């Protein structure tokens with residue numbers, strides 16, 4: 012499946028400045044530290060450029076004139092300049108890294124927050140592995156830009172500027188030769204930068220692909236082993252891994268090439284200085300001190316350039332990461348709270364009304380067509396129908412995980428799009444078939460981190476027949492739930508999910524009945540808990556076993572997204588339509 016993010020390959024061509032602008036709001040939070048760091052650039056660059064000048068002064072002055080005292084003074088000044096430069100450099104580095112890591116942490120938080128608000132349809136199109144890559148390695152790549160001192164690029168640029176000025180003041184002809192070399196080097200850096208960026212962008216896409224495969228295979232390891240897919244899946248993994256490797260090799264090539272070329276040019280520059288400057292020394296047009304200073308200058312000039320090339324590798328990865336992070340940040344939050352949300356009163360009755368609702372996951376391919384029904388407060392309604400009829404889609408719309416294409420859904424007369432989502436969730440308890448448990452203790456899994464007391468959690472667990480079981484656990488309510496609840500049975504997970512709903516006491520309950528068969532004892536506990544949970548509440552139950560819903564007030568029979576029958580069990584049996592035949596089929600299966 013092609014995701015939106017993949018389509019954004021052209022992002023690799025976005026200008027770096029446009030990308031940097033996205034960092035501006037983050038950087039401005041730490042304005043003061045950044046201003047201090049930037050103001051250190053000028054003294055740092057001057058301290059850097061002054062060193063060759065001091066060497067020149069020492070050679071042409073005290074050394075030439077046998078002035079030992081003068082030489083020692085100059086050495087002391089040189090030493091102090093180096094010490095001052097190192098201190099300023101350390102201070103600047105510390106500030107930049109500190110701010111950088113804070114910015115990275117802020118981006119990580121914002122990205123996480125944004126992802127948690129994105130609509131379910133986004134998650135339908137985007138594999139989990141890709142998202143995890145964004146949240147881990149992309150944010151890390153961005154952090155590396157700061158951690159490796161790559162932002163020192165600004166001080167490198169400032170150093171080049173100041174060195175150029177000092178060189179011109181000393182000898183314009185030699186200075187011109189060195190400065191002219193900067194242009195082809197910059198051209199090379201820009202070329203390799205572009206190529207590296209392209210290769211790196213693709214390498215990261217391959218990495219996400221690899222992560223997706225890894226994620227799927229780890230989550231689905233049971234199925235992989237049961238169906239003996241290990242060999243085939245390893246082959247698939249190897250293919251993607253090879254593709255990733257090839258792409259990484261390309262990035263390594265561009266990275267090494269730029270370093271080698273720069274090294275070569277740096278030595279050419281020293282050679283050039285010796286060639287031209289040496290000739291001038293022989294003709295007495297240049298002093299030894301000036302020649303030495305220029306050899307040092309050429310080193311000092313090319314060192315920052317070399318570092319620029321090295322840093323650009325990290326910076327390019329950072330840019331790629333920003334592009335990809337932006338790819339997520341630019342995903343619109345489709346389900347938003349209205350500007351002035353309406354509120355359901357605390358005395359809300361729990362009436363539900365679907366008004367001519369039509370919906371499709373893909374445009375034009377409707378899975379629910381013109382649904383039009385109302386559920387009275389306190390009424391219990393079952394949704395039945397063959398697989399793929401649209402039952403789960405009905406509750407996804409009611410929970411506002413998706414929006415209808417046409418029509419509207421009202422709770423107590425208020426369109427759910429006019430409600431704050433929090434308000435909707437407070438009035439709506441949803442229990443899904445596949446109960447998701449978070450790592451943490453049992454109590455937290457009931458309260459889900461909300462402010463419920465221990466007594467409330469226990470009361471909910473008691474009402475839902477699971478208190479005794481929890482007390483028997485090694486640490487009772489403080490027992491840690493293993494990943495995704497692997498230390499709990501299917502029935503226990505169901506009861507825990509009921510307790511989660513019970514503690515919130517919503518007006519409306521939506522239940523996707525578990526399909527797996529349970530032993531008679533657990534089945535009884537669940538039925539009893541369910542009856543208590545449903546008491547006094549409006550409920551929609553997706554029933555997979557018709558025998559369990561004989562007592563509901565009304566049954567809606569869905570077929571290919573349309574309500575084809577509606578009525579009580581007895582009415583539908585008398586009508587002898589689709590429900591009656593589904594029911595008879597189930598009875599026959601139960602007997603045989």
Ligand SMILES: Nc1ncnc2c1ncn2[C@@H]1O[C@H](COP(=O)(O)OP(=O)(O)OP(=O)(O)O)[C@@H](O)[C@H]1O
Pocket residue numbers: 135372373378396397398399400401402403404405
């Ligand atoms: N996330 C999705 N993206 C695209 N199509 C989907 C998605 N979820 C469901 N569908 C399609 O929508 C239709 C209705 O699915 P839905 O899950 O609502 O059916 P259901 O009646 O609950 O089925 P079951 O009883 O098997 O759970 C099906 O054709 C299904 O393939």
